[in-house]
Amino acid sequence: MDKRSNQILNQLLAGGRLQLAEISEKYQISERIVRKKIRELNDELNESGLPSVSINGEGILRFEVREEGLLEQIQTFIMNNDFYTYHLSKNERKTILAMLLLNQEKYVTAAWISEYISTSRNTVISDLNDLKDWFLKHNMKLVSQVQKGYIVEASEGDIRSGMLKLLELNLDEEKYGAMGAFHVFGHLLLKEIQYQGRYETIQKVLREEELRHDCFLSDFSFSVAVYELLILAERVKKGKTLEQERQPDWENASLSSKYPLSRAVLDRLAEEFSLDIPAAEAENFVFCLRRKSYLKSGTNNVDQLVIPVLIGEVIYRIISRFRINFYLDFALYDLLVDHMKSSVYRMSSGEVLENPFRGEIEKGYPEVFCTVEECLKPLEDYLGVKVPRDEVSFLVMYFASMLERDKLERMRERKVPAVLVCAMGRGTVQLMLAKLKQLEDVLEITDVRSSHELKDMGNINDQLVISTVAFPDGEIKNILMVSPLLEQEDIYRIRRKATKLRENWSGGQTAETGKFLKKQKKAERNSLGAMLSADRIALKQEAQSWEEGVRAAGRLLYESGAVTYEYIEAMVENIKVNGSYVVIYSGIAAPHAEQEKGAVREAASLVSLKKPVVFGNSENDPVSYIIGLSILNSNSINCAIYNLVRLFSQEEAKSRIEAQQSPEELLETIRRLENEYCG
The missing domain is CATH 3.40.50.2300 (Response regulator)
Known part of the structure; x- marks a missing residue:
């Protein structure tokens, strides 16, 4: 099963029947592919003793048998999916990996992660390199150590904040039922914090204490509070508490009207889950509760945080309607929140920001426009004003861009x-x-x-x-x-x-897709020949080990000003930590390091060895050619890597490369061969 199959299954459960043509158009996939997905889904359903999905002559999908209890049976079927049976998309995989790392108590290796999420080690290493930047942007550090692996270093508060946002921005209870039980990705994300056996208990306790304290959260705020309590329970169980991070203003928490509710909820959860919950946790949860919106509260005080909460609800309602996931894109969410705050300020001041493209937006995205208008109503009711259509059109631009991005991701995965x-x-x-x-x-x-x-x-x-x-x-x-x-x-x-076929099919779908392809074409100009220069080529060099060979390639980059001196050691360290994945083809290694380790500009160096060296790659050792890479953007070197493997896979091209006697001749030969073989 994958995300698309899961969505089709959910729609069948909700509506009973679907049109084949509608699914094809909605998800931008051919009817043939839809039929194939249904066949694969039926194989899985039949293995679990569940009724198949049939497609009749008129192209209508429905369950062959819809007996009583089917909903619960499908829920169990979905919750039995794991990383071996569910195909994660790239964004889903990175989001799961971020949650996994946030909740680890000790170092984990790339090999362990690869086995755990049933993904190749090279893919895991690539994801981990991408995630390092994501963690840094959110006040956390993904640390790697030789022979130990990876661990996140951050304050407990920042770790919990990251976990909460991953849940808050990627779970859709409105569409998939309680606790994401009909949403495999949501189920797998929640499993990383051990939600099974706790979720229903936390919901029950919170509902009962709402009633006892005559203080009722809105649906959105209730969901977020449950996520916060799930995270709290899992972290406290691991011995990770906020006791060491007690803030000065927490001393007044016991005076808050929300303190009795916080204390009562945590006392009951401590008993239910046999946890020792420190006082600091109850004090912090008071501030969590103060950041929520309420249908009814025991106090008449209007908290200044109500506007951000209502804005969060509006965004949540909209992305739920369109089934959009933020995945790791917290920056886009924060940007959207900031824009909405500015809109509220303008409306409070009687100002209107005109959008010169409003007409085109209303015409181009009528469904998005109507949905945004409808979902803004709770905020309008609170403010007592109608959001101007110009302001609505600005918000539509944000959400339309997310839909276009989602469409592009589907095309790229197609x-x-x-x-x-x-x-x-x-x-x-x-x-x-x-x-x-x-x-x-x-x-x-x-x-x-x-x-x-x-x-x-x-x-x-x-x-x-x-x-x-x-x-x-x-x-x-x-x-x-x-x-x-x-x-x-x-x-x-x-x-x-x-x-090429996939890129051609992607082209012309949307304006955003067109821009993306233009960027890709621009990036592909970084061919191997373009990244090399004669002064960064050394032929028939002596090297006693792979380390000596890598340092030789690194020095050529350093001496030409493409990298700092630290980058050389970072190339070596990368291989020690992550293994010999840099040996990309028989006899060829392409060592590199992260941009922040000292890459100044994009460039390549080439070292040919008198005697091959061993990197520890059983499939492609020994290595005779080491191509050092200085990387600023991973996409921009795709063409160089492709051409490199392409040339060395051709016996004629390889022979011509090996026959060259000088750096200048070799550079000219590589450029000529790229034109011949790589077009």
């Missing part, structure tokens, strides 16, 4: 459908399918056909055709001829073709 055409027997087909597994991030084999069957396929032109059989030119639009044994060269040609 796999290219492909038909495999083979004239050989079943054994050859199975071998080819096994080899094509390494392309499953961009490719989806939808069918296997013989050449004479192809004429009966009316929709063949909207798929990539991978064929061992020749066809007349122009007969089939997107076709690649390959060897039945699928040589490495064939694999790279298929990946290149699939990537």
Whole structure:
């Protein structure tokens, strides 16, 4: 199951039936892919003894049997999903990984994380490098140590704040039912703080104490309070309390009207979960409660925090309606909150900020406009004013951009459908399918056909055709001829073709998509030849170990001013901590470090060795070529890495590279070969 399958399943539970065409249009995927997802979903449902989803001749989806208790059975089915059965998207994976790291008490290795979330080690390392920046932006530090792994260093308050935002911005109870039980991603995110067995108890205790204290939270504030208590219970159980971070103003917490409610709730939770909850936790929870909105409260005092709370509710209502997740993008959320605060200030002062694009926005995003207007009503009721349409249009721009971003992410994750055409027997087909597994991030084999069957396929032109059989030119639009044994060269040609097709399909979808593709094309100008220079190439060098080789490549970068001296050691340290993943192809290593370790500008160096060295990579050792990389933007070196592997996978190109006797000749040869082989 994945996010899309989960959404289709939820819609079926809610409405009973769906139109195939509507799903295809809504999620920007072909009807064929929808059918494939339903087949895969049915396999999982049948394994659990649940009824299948059928698609009739009119393209209507419904459960074959909708017996009593189906809702509870599906809930159990969803909650049984784990990292082995649910395919996390890139954003979902990083969000889960952030929560996992925040809640760790000791160092964890990339290998352990890889096993835990059922993802490759290289993918985990890439995610961890991205997350380092995210943690720094939020007053936390992701520390890595050789032979120990990774751990987050931060105050307990900042850790809890990060955990709360991950839950608050990514769980949608309105659409998926209590505690995200019909939302696999939400379920997996909550599992990191051990919500099962606690969630219902916390809800029950909070409801009962609301009634006893005649103090009732709004739905949004109630949900957030439950998340805060879940986090509190898990952290206190781990021995992580706020006792050491007691603030001076907490001394007056016992005088607050919310203190009796805070104390009563935490006393009961201490008993329910056998926890020793310090007084500082009750004092802090008072301030959590003061930041909430109430339908009814035991005090007539109007807290100055009510506006931010109402703004949070408005945003929550809107993203729930459109099923938008912020994932790790706290900055966008904060920017949106700040804008809404400014809008409230302008309305209070009788000012109106005119939006010159209001007409185009209303016309281009009518559904978003209507939804934002509707969700603003609680804030309008509190302020006693109607939000001007110009102000609404500014908010629509924010949410429309999020929808466009979400659409773009879907397009980038979309796999290219492909038909495999083979004239050989079943054994050859199975071998080819096994080899094509390494392309499953961009490719989806939808069918296997013989050449004479192809004429009966009316929709063949909207798929990539991978064929061992020749066809007349122009007969089939997107076709690649390959060897039945699928040589490495064939694999790279298929990946290149699939990537181009996916980019072409993405292009023209939205204005935002167009801008993205332009940025990608601009980034791709950083080919290997463009990043190299003759003074950063050293041929036939001596090196006794991989460390010596890496330092030689690093010195070439340093001497040309591309990096600081510290960057050289950071390249070595990166390999010691994260392993030999830098050995990207047989005989080739591409060591690098993070930008903040001393990268000044983007550049590459190349060292060829007299005798190969061993990095500890069983698949691609020993290494004869070390390409040092100074990285400012990971996307901008994609082309260089691709071209590097592409050239060294070609025997002719590799021979021409090895034959060059001077840095100048080698640089010219690489640039010429990139034009020939990489286009």
